[in-house]
Amino acid sequence: MPARAWSALLLLGAAGMLAACDGSQPLIKRAAKQPGPFPAADRPVANIVSSRWSNEEERDRLNEAGAVMDGARIRPGMTVADIGAGEGYYTIRLASRVGEDGRVLAEDIFPAVRDALGERVARQRLENVSVRLGRPADPRLPANSFDRVLMVHMYHEIAQPYEFLWRMRPSLRPGGLVVVVDANRTTPNHGTPPALLRCEFEAVGYRQVSFDDMPSAGGYLATFEAVGARPEPAAIKPCRIASQ
Known part of the structure; x- marks a missing residue:
């Protein structure tokens, strides 16, 4: 088989792995999109000094x-x-x-x-x-x-x-x-x-x-x-x- 045809076949095979049998859902799930950066707090933050507030x-x-x-x-x-x-x-x-x-x-x-x-x-x-x-x-x-x-x-x-x-x-x-x-x-x-x-x-x-x-x-x-x-x-x- 010519090299160009073999490469095309590999690409088709990879596409088939990513598609479900009915073509509607991917078999390999992609990672969920993470939310963008959050703003920083414009204030100081207290140190954690104890797990106990009072007795x-x-x-x-x-x-x-x-x-x-x-x-x-x-x-x-x-x-x-x-x-x-x-x-x-x-x-x-x-x-x-x-x-x-x-x-x-x-x-x-x-x-x-x-x-x-x-x-x-x-x-x-x-x-x-x-x-x-x-x-x-x-x-x-x-x-x-x-x-x-x-x-x-x-x-x-x-x-x-x-x-x-x-x-x-x-x-x-x-x-x-x-x-x-x-x-x-x-x-x-x-x-x-x-x-x-x-x-x-x-x-x-x-x-x-x-x-x-x-x-x-x-x-x-x-x-x-x-x-x-x-x-x-x-x-x-x-x-x-x-x-x-």
Whole structure:
């Protein structure tokens, strides 16, 4: 067979491998297109100093978890994600609140912290709790799965908030809320000014639903819902907050 004809045959064979038998779908799947670059946060980022915000006895004395769960309207049967779960103060109490018909997914970005929390969950036989490892810019939550996503005293530690919030958005069920508890102070001082928090959420297509001072939790509680279409990363406009 002439070389030119042989080359043509090889090309036809390769094309056939990429097409399905009925010619409608490729047999070899191409990698999903990755989103474009996200804008950088125009603010300092707090260092992660501990997996514990305060000791559990003191927090319970102030009814911190109870007040937050009430403010977030967390009810039996809900599915809740606890982001930055640390030692599991909220995870344990959320498991009791949502009950056997609910689910809690506890996540941290440090393998050792995740493993310690997994041991605690197993020791206490919390069958409605799962523990997993997240990434600094991606909580890796399954889509359309959560009634509430809880972020307690950790938002100011997120170095890439726009990417994080963008990737988290699809995980909310219809009517689902993101619940943020933080202190009203600058991010280097381990807090997030409310105006900055609202601006960063709105930049990724969320709307603030509520905002309440919550001294028992060391600051405030804000809730957000996803509205409209998720913006393309290149269309996200970073916030400029003078107080930072």
